[in-house]
Amino acid sequence: MSNKNNTQIKISVTSFTQEKYITKYIIAIECSNQKWQIYKRYSEVEEIHNKLHELFNDLPQFPKKQLFHLNRSEIEFRMQQLDNYLNQLLSRKEILNSVIFRDFLILDQYDEFLHPIQTQHKILNMSLKDIHENDNITLLLLYDSSMMARIDTYINNILESKKQSPISTLICFSQNDFKQKLFSKEFLKALTCMNFNNTENAFAVGLSSGLVYYYRLDEKYTIDMEEQFQLAQTKIQGCVLIQRDIYAITSNFLKIQNTKKIQEQQEIPIGQHDLTNIIYNSNRNLIVISNNIGEIYLCQVPFVKIGLKVSTHSTQIIQLLIDNERNYLMALNHDPSHIIIFDYAKGLQNGFAQIKTNIVIKNKSLCFEWSKKRGEIFIGNEDGTISIWYVQDLQPFYVFKAHSKKINKIIWNENKSFLLTGSDDESLKIWYLPKKWRIGQADNFSTF
Numbered sequence: 328m329s330n331k332n333n334t335q336i337k338i339s340v341t342s343f344t345q346e347k348y349i350t351k352y353i354i355a356i357e358c359s360n361q362k363w364q365i366y367k368r369y370s371e372v373e374e375i376h377n378k379l380h381e382l383f384n385d386l387p388q389f390p391k392k393q394l395f396h397l398n399r400s401e402i403e404f405r406m407q408q409l410d411n412y413l414n415q416l417l418s419r420k421e422i423l424n425s426v427i428f429r430d431f432l433i434l435d436q437y438d439e440f441l442h443p444i445q446t447q448h449k450i451l452n453m454s455l456k457d458i459h460e461n462d463n464i465t466l467l468l469l470y471d472s473s474m475m476a477r478i479d480t481y482i483n484n485i486l487e488s489k490k491q492s493p494i495s496t497l498i499c500f501s502q503n504d505f506k507q508k509l510f511s512k513e514f515l516k517a518l519t520c521m522n523f524n525n526t527e528n529a530f531a532v533g534l535s536s537g538l539v540y541y542y543r544l545d546e547k548y549t550i551d552m553e554e555q556f557q558l559a560q561t562k563i564q565g566c567v568l569i570q571r572d573i574y575a576i577t578s579n580f581l582k583i584q585n586t587k588k589i590q591e592q593q594e595i596p597i598g599q600h601d602l603t604n605i606i607y608n609s610n611r612n613l614i615v616i617s618n619n620i621g622e623i624y625l626c627q628v629p630f631v632k633i634g635l636k637v638s639t640h641s642t643q644i645i646q647l648l649i650d651n652e653r654n655y656l657m658a659l660n661h662d663p664s665h666i667i668i669f670d671y672a673k674g675l676q677n678g679f680a681q682i683k684t685n686i687v688i689k690n691k692s693l694c695f696e697w698s699k700k701r702g703e704i705f706i707g708n709e710d711g712t713i714s715i716w717y718v719q720d721l722q723p724f725y726v727f728k729a730h731s732k733k734i735n736k737i738i739w740n741e742n743k744s745f746l747l748t749g750s751d752d753e754s755l756k757i758w759y760l761p762k763k764w765r766i767g768q769a770d771n772f773s774t775f
Contacts, residue, residue, distance in 0.1 A: 335359065336438070338417055340410035343402055350402060352409055354432075361437045372409060378427045379416070382712060382726055384689045387415035420724040421714065424764070441761035443727060443746070448756050449505040453496060455749030458736045459523040459530070462502060464509065464548050465747070466530065468521045469496040472751045491515055497532065499548065505755070509548050522607075524568040531573050533563025539575055541568075541586050558582040558592070565605040567614060569628060574614055576602040581616065581631065595631050597624055603644055610651045611672075617644035623658060625671060637680045639667050650699050655683070659695050659706075664688035666695060666704065668718075686721055690714065696739035696746070705746060707734030713748065713758075725764070729756060 337357040344351045344366065351366040369392075376389045390408035397405060416422045426442060429435055454472035458465065471494050493513035501507040516534045523530040529543040537559035543552040559577040566575040573584040579600055585591035600618040607614050613634070616624045621641030625634045641660035648657040654672035659665075666686040674680030690708040697704050704716045706723075711730040714723040730750035738747040746758040 336417060336423070336434070338410070338413045338432070340406045340413065343406060348396060350397070352406060354409075354413070356432055356434075358434060358438045363433070363437070365431075365433065367431075369405065369409075372412075375427060375431045376412075379422060379425070382425065382427070382728060383419075383422060387412055420720075420722060421726045424725045425727075439766045441764055441766070443758040443760050446745070446757050446759055447505065448754060451498075451753045451755060454732075454735070454751040454753055455755055456495075456518070456735050457521045458738050458747055458749050458755070459521065460502070460738050460740065460747055461523070461525055464502055465500045465505070466521070466523060467498045467500070467749070467755065468518050468532070469498065470494065470517060495534075497521075501548075510550055512550075519563050520565045522565075522567045524570075527568065527570065529568060531566050531568045531575075533566045533575055535562045537561055537563060537577060539563055539566060539573055539584065541573060554586060556584045556586075556589070556592075558584055564602055567605055567607040569607055569614075572629070574605060574607070574628070576605045576616060578602070579618070581605075581614075581626075583631070593631075597626075597633075598622060604647045606647045606649065608649050608651065611675075613671075615647050615649065615656065615671075617647055617658060619643055621660065623647070623656070625656075625675060635671070635674050635678070635680060637669070637674065639682075641665070641667065646694055648695070648697055650697060652699060656680075657695075657697060659692060661693065662691055664690060664692040666706075684718065684721065686716060686718070688714070693733060693735055694737050696737045698739055698741060700741060705737055705739060707737045707748065709733040711750065711752070713737070713746070729758070730754065 339355045340352050341355045342353045351368055354365050354367060356363055373389060380386055389412060390405060416428060422428050424440055429440060451469055453469035455467060456470045457468035494516060495514040495518035497512040499509040501509060516536045518532050519535055520533040521530060532540050537557060539556045539558050541554045542550050545551040558575050559582060561577050564576045566573055571586045573586060575582045579596055579598055579602055581595045581597050583593040597616055598618055600620050602616055602618050604617045605614060612628055614626050614628055621639040621644055623637040623639060627634050639658060643661045644658050645661045646659040654670050655668050656671040658667045665688055667682055668684040669680045669682045671680060688706060690710060692706050692708050694707040695704055702718050704718055706714045711728055711732055711734060712726050713729045715725040716723050729748050730752045732751035734748055734750050736749040744760050748756050
């Protein structure tokens with residue numbers, strides 16, 4: 328009754344002991360040429376199942392509890408059920424590598440697995456929607472995630488102008504030093520998006536009212552200039568800052584605003600459906616735009632000529648990422664959640680894009696990041712978990728509970744090997760990831 332998997336670990340429920348009507352099952356474990364046994368009651372295995380259920384979807388069915396004392400044949404049948412259940416858990420890498428399962432099997436005494444380490448935890452007064460991080464600053468976009476609270480604030484702001492309360496806030500800290508605040512800005516309308524231009528040392532934020540604010544920072548990273556532009560009467564869904572031009576999407580239009588010449592504004596229709604995301608690739612001088620029926624447009628700038636249109640057959644693309652070295656374009660669809668990866672450079676050359684990989688995710692996911700060195704994708708989910716996928720396997724190998732509410736943003740720092748995570752639980756956290764997951768394993772680098 329054992330099952331060998333890729334990690335060379337075997338589990339087998341071999342026998343049982345009884346003392347004063349208490350039955351304990353003997354679970355034999357083999358790993359790295361070492362063998363040991365653990366003795367567990369049915370209730371102890373059930374407790375592990377319940378803990379795993381809080382972290383993972385689609386767990387195997389746990390053997391049903393019986394009201395009366397089991398006879399020997401029933402105990403032996405229960406042994407088979409537990410053996411089958413444990414080996415189904417063992418077959419899933421993300422469960423095998425979890426702290427819960429490894430502690431249950433005392434695996435780390437024989438096969439030490441290195442887990443992410445939380446090094447900082449910043450409590451905020453609002454939910455965290457977006458993060459920008461560079462070598463000098465960490466810029467946070469905060470918002471009131473409670474719909475009722477936003478309605479109350481909106482009404483109070485109308486009725487009592489002297490007691491107006493912010494719906495959204497921008498806070499800028501010295502890089503990863505959340506004690507030194509450089510500046511903050513409060514808004515009576517909801518901020519919807521943010522984009523920072525490191526070259527210009529400037530950033531733009533979009534609002535639900537159709538406004539876009541442009542900010543330029545001085546050498547001390549305090550605000551040196553502030554301008555606002557009413558680009559639309561509808562929500563700004565996304566924006567990018569390219570030199571001194573703001574590219575913003577609203578409805579099915581791309582709006583272009585020059586921050587030096589206020590009268591220079593363009594409006595370009597992009598398809599016929601509401602646009603959802605926009606990103607900029609400085610290497611290719613491309614903007615990439617997605618809409619709410621899964622279409623992706625690759626457009627040359629500054630003339631905004633559509634170079635490629637890709638139909639992903641998705642329903643709601645909520646994030647786009649580009650790997651400049653490999654020419655990969657990655658798109659995250661929310662529900663059902665999956666990540667599509669294709670070579671956009673070949674697509675521009677050939678006039679069509681062929682999907683390289685489609686990663687199907689069981690959780691409802693809201694954001695992701697990509698480590699090109701490690702070949703790993705970090706995915707933030709609605710249930711507050713982060714799942715880490717090795718892209719060559721197309722399956723998760725590690726999942727951990729990072730926040731108590733949904734994760735809205737993940738930032739990966741490739742050079743320092745840490746994740747910044749922001750959530751509706753009004754917190755920002757930093758997690759350091761090991762260079763290798765197991766002692767004796769090669770560093771986590773990939774050729775994907």
